[in-house]
Amino acid sequence: AQSVTQLDSQVPVFEEAPVELRCNYSSSVSVYLFWYVQYPNQGLQLLLKYLSGSTLVKGINGFEAEFNKSQTSFHLRKPSVHISDTAEYFCAVSDRNAGGTSYGKLTFGQGTILTVHP
């Protein structure tokens, strides 16, 4: 069984400061990793994903994440945040069969609310 732990439920930061949102996972098989963002009163939107290859993944809106297999982590970072980044961020994992087919079954963490203050 897979599980995802987002270590911080809330992260307050000031505008233009750097931010890191932490995510750890556990799984008995190879996983694929995702970060989704949910702005107020909206559905979730994909920020970035790690499937294979380079462990540093760049996403939309200046976000990036680094896959660390030994630490089973996939932390999300942004060097300088904006007020518009205020939202809830979800880390998710999925597994696939040997042929690479996804089942579409994402396991989500509990979310981290990022609040950017002026």
Place this chain on the structure above:
Amino acid sequence: ETGVTQTPRHLVMGMTNKKSLKCEQHLGHNAMYWYKQSAKKPLELMFVYNFKEQTENNSVPSRFSPECPNSSHLFLHLHTLQPEDSALYLCASSRQREDADTQYFGPGTRLTVL
């Protein structure tokens, strides 16, 4: 983002009512999903449909009944709900197989059960 729409956006119902939630995707996808988002809990996958066939029922109580008449529409029929079923219900869609994890979400229906 108008790729996935959900109606109604808000719904208040009594425990004896019957209501339905509707989801429509305009992205040409062939997989659709229902999720439940409760306060303080992770997003929970409820149902998965691939090419109109249900491929996943994540131990959801029978008071929730999904229907997928075609690849663009998904319904969630509700009856005899409990107050603990109050939550945000999110619909999502994706392409199947190798890109099924890239899911596009609707804005959700905020359900309150009295």
